[in-house]
Amino acid sequence: MITAGVVGAAGYIGGELVRLLLGHPNVRLTAAFSTSQAGRRVDGAHPNLRGLTDLTFSPPDDLGEHDVLFLAVPHGQSMGNLLTYAKAAGTLIDLTGDFRLRDPEVYADYYGTPHAAPEEIPTFVSGLVELHRAELRGATRISVPGCMATAGVLALHPPAADGLVTGDVTVDARTGSSGSGVSAVRENLHAERSGALRVYAPVRHRHEAEIRQATGMPARMTATAVEAVRGVQVLCRVRLAEGVRERDLRASYRRHYSGEPFVRVVAERRGRFRLPEPKILAGSNFCDVGFAAGPGGGHALLVAALDNLVKGGAGAAVQAMNVRHGWPERLGLAFPGLHPS
Amino acid sequence: MITAGVVGAAGYIGGELVRLLLGHPNVRLTAAFSTSQAGRRVDGAHPNLRGLTDLTFSPPDDLGEHDVLFLAVPHGQSMGNLLTYAKAAGTLIDLTGDFRLRDPEVYADYYGTPHAAPEEIPTFVSGLVELHRAELRGATRISVPGCMATAGVLALHPPAADGLVTGDVTVDARTGSSGSGVSAVRENLHAERSGALRVYAPVRHRHEAEIRQATGMPARMTATAVEAVRGVQVLCRVRLAEGVRERDLRASYRRHYSGEPFVRVVAERRGRFRLPEPKILAGSNFCDVGFAAGPGGGHALLVAALDNLVKGGAGAAVQAMNVRHGWPERLGLAFPGLHPS
Amino acid sequence: MITAGVVGAAGYIGGELVRLLLGHPNVRLTAAFSTSQAGRRVDGAHPNLRGLTDLTFSPPDDLGEHDVLFLAVPHGQSMGNLLTYAKAAGTLIDLTGDFRLRDPEVYADYYGTPHAAPEEIPTFVSGLVELHRAELRGATRISVPGCMATAGVLALHPPAADGLVTGDVTVDARTGSSGSGVSAVRENLHAERSGALRVYAPVRHRHEAEIRQATGMPARMTATAVEAVRGVQVLCRVRLAEGVRERDLRASYRRHYSGEPFVRVVAERRGRFRLPEPKILAGSNFCDVGFAAGPGGGHALLVAALDNLVKGGAGAAVQAMNVRHGWPERLGLAFPGLHPS
């Protein structure tokens, strides 16, 4: 049994961390920190937790000591406060964008501001378990990737690693409203956001840089806000290498993911759920990946879907924590998602 | 051709007024006033109007002169600025709650603050055309009722006026998110509001007072925010007077509403649209009303539906303007609504 | 460890039973029966279960033998096939409407057809654990109540049992589309059903009879189909007995439900989740109940919310199974629901 604290616990990712940690058999949640909600009950901000906890939010002035500290704070704050956080816990699991990109120049390019602690970047291991499982064992600093990046990387990784795709990659990412967090701005109002197909990042979304870094592919990404609260779906259009056919894609995905507890290959010929669909993944830690190619090869569509707050955030963080401690990877992450939903 | 200005034109009701007045053959929209958006293009706040107008918002410091001024301002502001508004136009059409209740004590009771200009209340005529058509001809001060009040009154009026109902009336009102206006608060965020069934006013909603005033029935109202942007639906449970049957209700509604251009009686035995449904009324000025009773009488359910921004706001205001000027009542209000939608 | 089978496993309630039983530590799911899907994979009908089971649907011709058989079949089929089902299992848990009403005359009145096995009605115990916990210990025939009935009864029971309410009760029930099951009819098409506020049962919904039976109150119920897939919310307008105030309601609910693992009392003064809301209950077995009264007493609003497929169906069945076997009541039912969702 270890102790864990969550900084930024009043946000949506923070709330999911609290939910998952309360249900985790090897963890005792010792504190939920929030500047704005300090002193209030945790189940006020997260009403789904009523009856499960009597915890109140603590001010982050005094973080105390924990075995693991989860950082669900705004971008920039993890690198800004790194020393403070590091003093409070032996293991940091960071959910911001601060330590995802290995190259501070790329960071500056995509985030529009210089990195505040470039020398600390190498101390972090990527929390994408499927690609970094070995490094995560015993890691003390973990950086959880962006939600759309996780989907894009898990879709592209097998064919990219196996040399099945070449040339440009077009990434079309769709996201629900919970990805925008709890900030109350007019563009996130229900009346404005409901039913939206808002192309809010036509070019150069930040997660594009993560996909490029992880896959080595020259991905070009567009992000659209769609009608959903939770959920990310990513479509990648790729050019297949000479002679590659759909069956080669299937073999590649199976080889890479057959042992993965949280990646399912979903690529059927027909049916209403023939390709990955976030609708049935809410609350689950699965990332479903699939593919389709025309009969003659040439091009293919790769698809991935996940719950942005779970496999795209809090669940991925817990999965990484499990791996880091050598626990069974599924611990505390068993919920499969609902259908219909 | 008359001139018209809209105060509070950047809000949702204000935007609908702009849309309807731009399409009205007898009106020239001379100004759209907004404090927060002054100087910006009207089609920035209301993107559906792109290509229809090059108007920019004016600051409300100098209102100029208009034949008609529509007041789509926050509650309290019409009574606070009444003299200013009255100087700027011969006719005022007020869409706030300020002059809807005839009794300032009732106002104070429901709004929690004393009325600022009780002596002006009698100078206003109710803009509910169906009950006040004669008074509206030539009226110079018109108060448009609340959206849920309009639905509730139009549902209750025929049987109440004909003595078909007795005793308590339970009113269950459901409303979309556009009724909350453009203010960005957390409870109106898409992630919080999406899919809601939020009983935000379990007792004593303000529109209850309007329904009581207009029908003389002791209505008790509950309001729930439902998943919709536009739309209000009101269900009234009533006790039928001795011997009254469903056919008497039908006769009453027909008698009262057969000549009404914007009230349709919808009370079928079966079918997916057997009773009034706001879903097919978005953008239209119809208020559909219907009813159902058990075979033996005793109790009945009365139902009304409308678009809160049109028949429950801007459309009602334009309809009242048409009546006030002796124009055909449907002028500028022909759009019937969409199906499917 | 016991064995369990599900009849009607391809439907929505059936799918939830499969999901819950696969995750239940004391149960081995031995068969999922379906006429229409026999021979096909279970995760084809229920794609959220991909990776969790390789089960295929069995034809219900030969039911085999199980410790418990769950009947998620169409109404009428449980009473029609009761002998067959009884031979296949020591314990039957029925999710149809067949054995919910104790009086076959009332059944005939609400279902429009005579009861096929009135002599068997007394052999069933109600699966509403909160009211029938003692009887359920060791019961071999259990009838799970209707989803809206469960909500209505849990909202009304404390004040009704404590004599705090008198006279008529108006019940306004709202339900998501999953309650209509998997039958493909035009009225359930997305384009027709999306955004609906469809008053499909203005008077005399079947669950009204269950509420009357369980509470002894003369409830009158209206049911509206709202925009949601899962979720039921029930509003009850009641008249308070002389001198009863909101604090008496609160005391009553606390007394009845303080020890209940799946009933939460939610009745706050303010906030976006001040009263029960199904939005945060999807997948959970909670029924949240709340109340609000005007300052002077007189009338009150009682509210309950649940997931119709879980606490209103499959979850209630599993909870009853747990009680029947003397297991911890929460076993297999720990998922708390999501926020935001």
Added chain:
Amino acid sequence: MITAGVVGAAGYIGGELVRLLLGHPNVRLTAAFSTSQAGRRVDGAHPNLRGLTDLTFSPPDDLGEHDVLFLAVPHGQSMGNLLTYAKAAGTLIDLTGDFRLRDPEVYADYYGTPHAAPEEIPTFVSGLVELHRAELRGATRISVPGCMATAGVLALHPPAADGLVTGDVTVDARTGSSGSGVSAVRENLHAERSGALRVYAPVRHRHEAEIRQATGMPARMTATAVEAVRGVQVLCRVRLAEGVRERDLRASYRRHYSGEPFVRVVAERRGRFRLPEPKILAGSNFCDVGFAAGPGGGHALLVAALDNLVKGGAGAAVQAMNVRHGWPERLGLAFPGLHPS
């Protein structure tokens, strides 16, 4: 004043045709034909038309005579019954896919069946007014393009015609549920379709062939069913020719579309409606088109949005009819769409 009939009037496109023709000043709607609904009231199938028409559906056995006949029938039926239709009207406006593709081989390839009347294909003019206005004057056979094709073509046409783009084009199309029509199949049930991001055509959607034909670009299209009833949005990823920058795109769009009554160029730097969004187009005949490119050129995103039942169907047909008769193009098509919605 001309007479017009609609074949297939009980469907969603048919219902929109009825709505638009009832409101058209130069047209008298003489008949609404439907096999399944013959003898029933038109406002039963299309409840938004209550109070606007007393028409009943006629059986299509005897079509009578009309100036214009709109064919909103299932794919294959227009080419199958062409002679019958041609006898009934001087002008045919076909909304099926039968006469959209000029090359019967391409038709066979995309539709999976040989064309039934290849010799008649040249007798049809495309109903895409923006590209075929001159040919449409006096045309007697008009083929309205597919909804996603219209969006894709209007997005691609200016830069393609001006030689600003080269190489592959990736088309990502999103569509609401009304495009699936009124057929009741499980995949279109609300519970299955709600909140979907269903990649139902990962490769080779039929509208791809139309986009290729109209633009000459090697488009590769993917279609996703999204949460919406109405609305199509198309994203095209293109490679810009050497030296081409965003300002060149802007100039191209302006040049092509500045005089178009139903195409708006929407390409802003920021804001919640910076690029085309179908949410504000429901009921309107606008197709909004926009674009964004990275600072250095290279690639660009082109976006178009429309209401699939209006500009993507019935509205386009009416617009073509207006042009064919030399009437003002906006006649009967003035509704601008709603915000918020």
